[in-house]
Every structure is written in C-alpha cells, then in structure tokens.
Amino acid sequence: MRRPIAAPALVLSVMALAAGIGQARPHACANACRPHEVFVPAGVYTPFFKSGGETRSVPVEPICLSATTVTHEEFLEFVREHPAWQKSRIKKLFAEDSYLADWPGDLTPSPETLSQPVTFVSWFAAGAYCESLGSRLPTVAEWERFAGGNEPANRPTNAPFAFAMGRSAPELANTALQFPGVWEWTANFNSALVSGRIGTNEGADTSQFCGDGVRAVDPSNYGAFLRYSFRSSLRGNFALRNLGFRCVREAR
Amino acid sequence: MNRAFKGIAFPLLAAVTLTTQVSSEPSERSVYQLVSKWIEDNGRGLRLATLEGNMQLLALIYTTCEGSCPITVKSMQMFSRNLPADILGRIRFLLVTVDPENDTLAVLRKYRRDMKLDRQWKLLRGSADDVRELAAVLGFNYEQIESGQFAHSNLVTVLDERGEIVHQQNDFASDAKPVIEAIRNQQSGR
Numbered sequence: 480m481r482r483p484i485a486a487p488a489l490v491l492s493v494m495a496l497a498a499g500i501g502q503a504r505p506h507a508c509a510n511a512c513r514p515h516e517v518f519v520p521a522g523v524y525t526p527f528f529k530s531g532g533e534t535r536s537v538p539v540e541p542i543c544l545s546a547t548t549v550t551h552e553e554f555l556e557f558v559r560e561h562p563a564w565q566k567s568r569i570k571k572l573f574a575e576d577s578y579l580a581d582w583p584g585d586l587t588p589s590p591e592t593l594s595q596p597v598t599f600v601s602w603f604a605a606g607a608y609c610e611s612l613g614s615r616l617p618t619v620a621e622w623e624r625f626a627g628g629n630e631p632a633n634r635p636t637n638a639p640f641a642f643a644m645g646r647s648a649p650e651l652a653n654t655a656l657q658f659p660g661v662w663e664w665t666a667n668f669n670s671a672l673v674s675g676r677i678g679t680n681e682g683a684d685t686s687q688f689c690g691d692g693v694r695a696v697d698p699s700n701y702g703a704f705l706r707y708s709f710r711s712s713l714r715g716n717f718a719l720r721n722l723g724f725r726c727v728r729e730a731r
Numbered sequence: 732m733n734r735a736f737k738g739i740a741f742p743l744l745a746a747v748t749l750t751t752q753v754s755s756e757p758s759e760r761s762v763y764q765l766v767s768k769w770i771e772d773n774g775r776g777l778r779l780a781t782l783e784g785n786m787q788l789l790a791l792i793y794t795t796c797e798g799s800c801p802i803t804v805k806s807m808q809m810f811s812r813n814l815p816a817d818i819l820g821r822i823r824f825l826l827v828t829v830d831p832e833n834d835t836l837a838v839l840r841k842y843r844r845d846m847k848l849d850r851q852w853k854l855l856r857g858s859a860d861d862v863r864e865l866a867a868v869l870g871f872n873y874e875q876i877e878s879g880q881f882a883h884s885n886l887v888t889v890l891d892e893r894g895e896i897v898h899q900q901n902d903f904a905s906d907a908k909p910v911i912e913a914i915r916n917q918q919s920g921r
Contacts, residue, residue, distance in 0.1 A: 535876075571759040572868065602867055669867050670874035715867030 511730040512543035517625075517654045518730060519544050524620040527703045539624045544617070545725040547596075547657040549608060551588035554597040557608045559586060564604050571716070574601035578718040596661045596723040602715040605664045609726035616666040617727045619710070623703070625651060626658065630702050643702035664724040668710045757783075762868050763894030767861035769827075772839035772854040779894065782853075786822045786897075786914055787890040791862070791871050791883070793830035794842045799885045799904075804846060806904040807887070811851060818914045822889075824852040827865065829873045829881055831856050870899070889913045 509518035524537045558565045565585040566578050580599045582588050588597075600608075602616075609615045617625075628646035635641065638660060645658035713722075757763040763780040771777055788807060792800040807824055814822070826848075828834035834842075839854045848854070857865070866873060873883035889898040889910055898913030900906075 570764060572761065572764050667863055667874070669863070669870075669872045711872060714870050715864075 508541075508730070515546050515655075516543040516728075517546050517651065517656045518542075519621070519625045519648075519651065522624050522648075522650075524624045526620075527623075527700065527707050537620050539620050541730040542617070542621055542625075542727045543730045544621075544625055544656070544727045545614075546655040548659055548661060548663060548723040548725045549597050549605075550594050551582075551597045552593040554600070554608065555586060555588055555593075557611055561607065561611060564607060569601075569604070573603040573716060574718050575716045578604070580718065580720075596659050598661055598720055598723045599718040600664075600722070600724065601718050602664050602668060602713070604718075605724040606666070608724075612726060614726035614728040616664055616724060618667055619665045619670060621727060622663065622665050623706075624648060625656070626663075627703060627706075628652075630700070640705065643705040646702075659723075661721050661723040662706075662709055662719075664722065665710065668713050669715070670710075758893050758895060760896070761894035762865070762890060762896065765861075765864060765868065767857055767864060769855040769857045769861070770836065772836050772843055772856070774836060777853070777855065782823070782825070782890075783894060784892055786892060786917060787825045787888075787894075788822055788910065789825040789827070789869070789888045789890060790886070791827050791829050791866060791869070791873065793828050793881060794834050794838055795830070796881070796883075802904045803885060803887065806907065808846070808848070810903075810907050810910070815911060818911065822914055824848075825855065826852065827855045827857070827862065829862055829866070829883060830875075831859060831862065869896070891917050 512518045519542045521541045522539050524539045526535050526537065562568055566582060567585050569578055577599055578601060579588075579597075581592070582599075606616055622645075625648050626645035628648050630642050630646070641658075641660050644660055644662055647654070647656045647658075757780060763778075763783060765779055767779070769777045769779070788810070790800075790803050790807065792804060794800075804826065811822075811824055828839065834856060836856060839856060842848075843852070843854055865871075869886065869888050871884045871886050871888075873881050876882050885901050885903075886899055887901075887903040887910070888896055891897045897917055898910060900909055903910065
C-alpha cells in the first residue's frame with residue numbers, strides 16, 4: 480500500500496517539531512540511497528498558495544529520489560511482470576484510452592524511445608509501478624522541494640514550458656538529478672485548487688471550491704503557477720503525451 | 732495502489748463465477764473496482780462493491796468544515812426528504828470524510844445525530860491514502876491548509892447501481908434538478 484501522504488505527514492511533522500525532536504531521522508543519510516537515486520536532505524517546502532493570508536512552511540522528510548523519470552524500457556519490464564497494466568488489459572477506471580498510446584502493442588514500445596521518459600501513463604499506473612519497486616510517487620511538497628528551483632532569467636523559446644517542468648533545488652545542483660522535459664505525476668496531484676486569477680481570490684468560482692485556493696505566495700513565480708494549474712486540471716485516469724513520473728523512497 | 736491492482740483481478744474472477752449475473756459485477760468504469768476498506772460510523776467494515784444495487788449520491792466532507800460542507804449535506808438532506816415519487820427508494824446517500832485524522836467513528840456518529848441523518852445514509856472513514864485514491868477517481872481535489880481545515884472541491888457525484896459515475900456537479904445546493912434528471916435517465920435506460 481501507499482505510504483502516508485501530505486495531510487497526516489504534515490500534522491506529524493509539525494507535532495514532531497513542536498516537541499523539539501527529530502529534524503531528520505538520525506540514520507537518514509546519503510548512504511541510504513541506491514546508485515540511480517539522489518539523496519534529498521530534510522528541508523522546508525513553502526506552498527505556492529497562502530492559507531488564510533499566511534505563508535506556510537512545511538517540513539519535508541529526507542528522501543531517496545530517482546535521478547530521472549521512468550523510461551519506456553523500465554515500464555516495459557513492469558507491464559511484463561504485471562499484465563493487468565498492459566494497454567489492452569487496463570480497466571477504464573484506471574486509465575483513459577490514450578494509455579501508452581505511443582506503444583504499438585502491449586509489450587512493444589518503439590525501440591528508439593526505450594531510454595526516453597515513458598508518458599501516456601495514468602496516476603494509477605504510475606503509482607502501481609513505484610509500488611512494485613517498494614517506492615511511491617513523490618508528494619507535491621517533496622516534488623516542489625527538490626524540483627522547484629528558481630526560474631532561469633532567460634527562458635529558451637524552443638522549449639517554452641521546460642523551465643516549469645522542474646529545476647534542481649540549489650543544494651542539489653551538483654547531483655545526478657535530471658529533468659527530461661516532461662510534467663511529472665505527484666501522489667497528491669489532486670490537492671491544488673486553482674480557479675480564477677493568480678494572486679487574488681477574486682474571480683474564484685466559489686460554487687466549486689471551499690477554502691482559499693488562489694492566493695499565491697509569490698505571484699511572479701510563473702513556473703510554480705503553471706505546475707499548480709496543470710496538476711489541478713488532471714484526473715487520475717489521464718494519460719498525456721507530456722506527463723511522466725519518477726519514484727521516491729523514504730531515506731532510511 | 733496495490734488495492735487498485737487487486738481490484739482489476741476481481742472482475743475477472745467474478746466473470747467466471749457469476750456468468751449469469753453479468754450486470755452485477757463491477758464494470759470497467761465502476762468505482763467499485765477500488766478494493767479499499769472503509770469503516771462505517773457504526774463500526775462495520777465496508778467495501779465499496781457492497782453498495783451495488785442502489786444508486787448513490789456521494790459527497791466528500793469533513794465534520795469541522797464551516798463553509799460549504801454543511802450546506803452540501805443540508806441540501807442532500809432536503810433532497811432526500813423531497814424525492815419525487817418516481818425515484819423514491821432508488822437512491823442512497825454516502826458521505827466520506829477527507830479528514831480521517833480528526834473524524835473518528837465517534838465524531839462521525841455525533842455528526843449523524845447532529846445532522847439527523849437516517850438509515851439511508853452511510854458515513855465512511857478510511858485511510859488517508861484510500862481517501863486520496865477515491866478522490867482521484869472522482870476528480871475531487873482537497874488539501875489540508877491548517878490543522879483541521881481543508882480547501883476542497885464542492886463536488887457531488889451520482890453513482891449508478893453498478894458504481895459508475897453518471898453525473899457530477901459543483902452547485903448542488905443551488906440546483907438539484909440535474910441530479911433528479913440523472914437518476915431518471917438511469918431508470919429509463921433500464
């Protein structure tokens with residue numbers, strides 16, 4: 480089963496801090512990670528949206544993170560071992576018709592794409608993949624912590640959204656961490672509420688949402704705004720051309 | 732997530748054992764393929780598949796919500812008490828808490844008493860992961876913004892007898908007619 484995500488993790492972390500214990504688990508260290516993983520030390524995540532006018536700081540536990548997104552080749556191995564996730568067998572509740580749309584057959588990704596990020600995968604399939612390896616999808620807090628690095632001063636015009644698809648946090652700049660230019664699934668992608676205009680809650684459709692979903696901490700952070708908007712538009716069964724994923728594990 | 736995975740095996744098994752009752756196995760689009768375990772406020776365990784046979788009007792709520800949840804639940808209640816004769820007895824009501832941390836069974840029981848919810852209503856509590864998975868299936872977004880408070884969608888969902896989503900809307904409190912229409916359409920389609 481998946482491990483606890485955002486809500487309880489947040490509560491427990493806050494309680495732990497209040498009690499003056501454990502900023503990080505004593506045995507959490509880079510040595511806990513495997514060769515193709517990057518160690519992300521404990522840190523703090525500042526959610527893009529304010530809560531009741533307040534900027535929040537959420538402690539994030541240390542994790543071992545896959546250095547890059549899952550490839551076609553890796554996903555092929557997964558569907559071989561778990562036939563229920565093959566494109567001809569997957570149930571419609573768990574993936575829309577475009578699931579693995581670029582695979583001609585159940586076990587035949589295009590040979591030239593084998594080392595490229597697998598996309599056209601649903602949240603359910605991505606989660607099942609990670610779980611089969613004893614890992615899980617990163618939470619939004621974890622993802623933004625390791626991949627929400629500063630926007631470049633000049634954005635390349637040939638890849639207009641690449642800047643929003645992930646940039647290493649400064650302290651991970653010299654690691655093997657890679658962002659191959661796809662959006663990435665998160666465990667709690669369905670937590671962000673974006674409606675109406677950025678930087679204000681005017682114009683929010685109040686019949687749709689309860690709570691203050693649209694007050695940005697930093698309205699100039701366009702990349703973060705794009706990510707939160709994108710996530711809030713997703714459904715768990717979506718399988719999109721530019722949406723892949725990577726897995727994480729608790730560092731222990 | 733392996734619950735979702737196991738859920739895929741079940742319909743295959745069911746197809747073998749229930750060949751004469753094809754319509755009662757979870758269909759490919761049925762939410763009842765989720766094999767997560769839930770607990771009712773009365774302490775009984777529940778799998779979603781056991782809800783088969785009745786249509787359900789489903790909302791995700793939490794009991795300390797001060798904004799829209801009470802309005803949604805009150806609207807559902809008004810709706811339940813004023814059902815047109817032709818759909819009376821065809822729909823049940825399902826509330827699932829997004830705050831299992833605070834909404835213990837005792838809290839849910841008190842909520843049932845306070846809101847005067849009768850036996851047509853089920854109140855469910857599950858693990859944080861299972862709530863997140865159900866929400867993903869429904870397209871319901873929520874996030875804890877401070878202890879005990881959530882930002883969340885105001886979505887109500889109509890499930891048909893097999894657990895397929897047949898209607899969803901965000902403004903149920905202001906207009907219940909589309910839900911009645913959805914229920915009638917299901918009946919006429921049978």
